[in-house]
Amino acid sequence: MTARVLVVDDLEPNVKLLEAKLRAEYFDVIGAYSGQEAIDLAMREKPDIILLDVMMPGMDGFEACRILKNDPETMHIPVVMVTALDQQADRVAGLEAGADDFLTKPVEDLALFARVRSLTRLKMMTDELRARHATGKDLGVVGSIDPDSDASEARIFLIDDNEDQASRLMTSIGDGNHQVIHEIDPEVALGRARLGDFDLIIINLSIEAMDPLRLCSSIRSFEETRLTPILGVVRVGDTRKLVRALDIGVNDYVTRPVDRNELSARIATQLRRKRYVDQLRSSFQVSLEMAVTDQLTGLYNxxxxxxxxxxxxxxxxxxxxxxxxxxxxxxxxxxxxxxxxxxxxxxxxxxxxxxxxxxxxxxxxxxxxxxxxxxxxxxxxxxxxxxxxxxxxxxxxxxxxxxxxxxxxxxxxxxxxxxxxxxxxxxxxxxxxxxxxxxxxxxxxxxxxxxxxxxxxx
Structure with a gap:
């Protein structure tokens, strides 16, 4: 699949290098050389994804990301920070600023392309819902959307056959005041996922009782869980499995050993996006109902x-x-x-x-x-x-x-x-x-x- 990618870096060689790699994969690429230019281009060109450097003079990548994610016109555009910063604190800071991912240079091309394709698919689905919401808003039948307006306790389903790791993950997640349900048997987990009405599913991509990629694929294929975000837990360096997982439909990932702050930031990002998509879908349903029903009686019109x-x-x-x-x-x-x-x-x-x-x-x-x-x-x-x-x-x-x-x-x-x-x-x-x-x-x-x-x- 193709997409329009905005590459942001204050060093022109870095922009040109990424541009060449992405164009070889048939992506359409736009270049920007500062945080402010990136914001201006994002507003004007509406890219499908932004690859953003952190260390830039004037406005750095963290500030640019916060501005993009706080603007209703650009908040839905995925942002991936691609930087030489390799400290865990930098990664968490990027995620907390609103970035959808934080990749440390040198980035494996295979992983980068898979991440771009994965986030672009999500953006295209969101764009369709946004267009329908805009129509309803123009007609005056729906209002504005605020994904932070309903940040209530979330139901998180953890599928992991490693009880020690699952216990540590549940402790980390529980600090966020979320309800965590754990299942050790992946076959049982398939049925529970369909019936549980979960806000997020976390899967250990190293489970042994079942092919974890097939488990992710099955969950993604069910009508009840087609749009439920999936967060994978993957070993460091297991690029092949990560790429396959992203292509199958896993939304995000965290590497072992799991950093509690990074896990919390990634969970927050996925839950915020789900609230946003849920509100878009709800507003479309309201628009649809108002278009075909009589407002006074509730019967069809x-x-x-x-x-x-x-x-x-x-x-x-x-x-x-x-x-x-x-x-x-x-x-x-x-x-x-x-x-x-x-x-x-x-x-x-x-x-x-x-x-x-x-x-x-x-x-x-x-x-x-x-x-x-x-x-x-x-x-x-x-x-x-x-x-x-x-x-x-x-x-x-x-x-x-x-x-x-x-x-x-x-x-x-x-x-x-x-x-x-x-x-x-x-x-x-x-x-x-x-x-x-x-x-x-x-x-x-x-x-x-x-x-x-x-x-x-x-």
């Missing part, structure tokens, strides 16, 4: 009906199973608004929608069709059965008054219902013609005195 009723009609045509459509109108609803006010009218619409929801099956499609008009599409339903459902709904509405003002007041309401079915449809029939026949039956019910159910003629 006319836009959703238009896209799904045709498919239901085609299925009825090809399978020969009938599709019934019910159009419902609340009688004299204008007088409800005029006499009792629009707030009362809204409450009546909401309660009526609840009654519809309680009267239909899971396979039925209910939507708010207009102001006080509702439509129910009932697949695999003939006109006789639809008539029974419609009559039951009509009687329930007429006999049970609507509660208002927290139950202090009551209001009697009736409905008129028109029915149509595909039972006698011709090849020229369409979903819209089916609705029109149900609509004509509804008008017949209203003209005939209201509070009744009328079936359309064939």
């Amino acid at each position: 006319r836009r959703y009906l238009a896209s799904h009723l045709s498919a239901m009609f085609d299925r009825a045509f090809w399978t020969g199973r009938p599709l019934a459509v019910m159009v419902i109108d609340i009688d004299h609803f204008k007088s409800v608004n005029d006499v009792h006010g629009h707030d009362t009218g809204d409450r009546v619409l909401q309660e009526f929608a609840d009654r519809i929801t309680n009267s239909i099956r899971g396979i039925d499609l209910a939507c708010r069709y207009g102001g006080e008009e509702f439509l129910i599409a009932m697949p695999d339903t003939d006109l006789a059965f639809a008539s029974v459902v419609a009559e039951r709904l009509r009687q329930e509405v007429a006999s049970s008054k609507f509660k208002l003002n927290s139950g202090r007041d009551e209001l009697g309401v009736t409905v008129s219902i028109g029915l149509a079915s595909t039972e006698d449809s011709s090849e020229e029939d369409t979903a819209q013609k089916l609705i029109k026949r149900a609509d004509e039956a509804l008008y017949e019910a209203k003209n005939g005195g209201r509070n009744r159910v009328i079936k359309s003629a064939a």
Whole structure:
């Protein structure tokens, strides 16, 4: 896979060397020679990943990374610090500044390319969610996202058949006030991972009871854990296994012997990214629901009906199973608004929608069709059965008054219902013609005195 990489180093030969190596792997490379230039280019060019040196005059890499990670426009761009600094304190400082990884020169090309590909895949997934969130934000249906707003206790699943090492890891992780669940058997761990709703999975990549890479691959393939971050614990110098793990989908790694501060920093990074992605996915779901549902009643809206009723009609045509459509109108609803006010009218619409929801099956499609008009599409339903459902709904509405003002007041309401079915449809029939026949039956019910159910003629 290709990606746009921003390489930052105050020494031009270092930039040119990395640029040559990355271009040989078909990456698109941009060069920057200071921290400020890196920030400006990141804002303007929106790279897929940033390889950032630490020791630069003026603004060093730590400060540049903090600025990038604190800006909503660039916080999602992965940052890998590539530097000659080799002290553990420097590595932890880089990770705490927000870096996604900290590689010490000289870096093995294989490991570097694997890390770039791994982080780029994550960024591309995040970009898609960010685009959907931006659309929802432009429409005013979702707000801003703050990955630090819900930094509550996390559930961490540790898979390690070395009990001594697992005990040390659990002690280190426990200092972060997280809930840690340990499993020694990797076969059992597969089932627990799917059911546990974990925020992070840590795997010892040296377990012996099962191929650890196959374990990582299986966890990544499950729908329930496809997006759960995985942190691998790997031996120093085991580059081959690390590269394979990153290619399989392991998000991050820590080398043994494990430094407690580095482990905490890497866990914090993964949990923060997961919160960010979870909020993006949640905002997309909200946007999607608001795009296809009526905000007042919670039923589907006319836009959703238009896209799904045709498919239901085609299925009825090809399978020969009938599709019934019910159009419902609340009688004299204008007088409800005029006499009792629009707030009362809204409450009546909401309660009526609840009654519809309680009267239909899971396979039925209910939507708010207009102001006080509702439509129910009932697949695999003939006109006789639809008539029974419609009559039951009509009687329930007429006999049970609507509660208002927290139950202090009551209001009697009736409905008129028109029915149509595909039972006698011709090849020229369409979903819209089916609705029109149900609509004509509804008008017949209203003209005939209201509070009744009328079936359309064939």
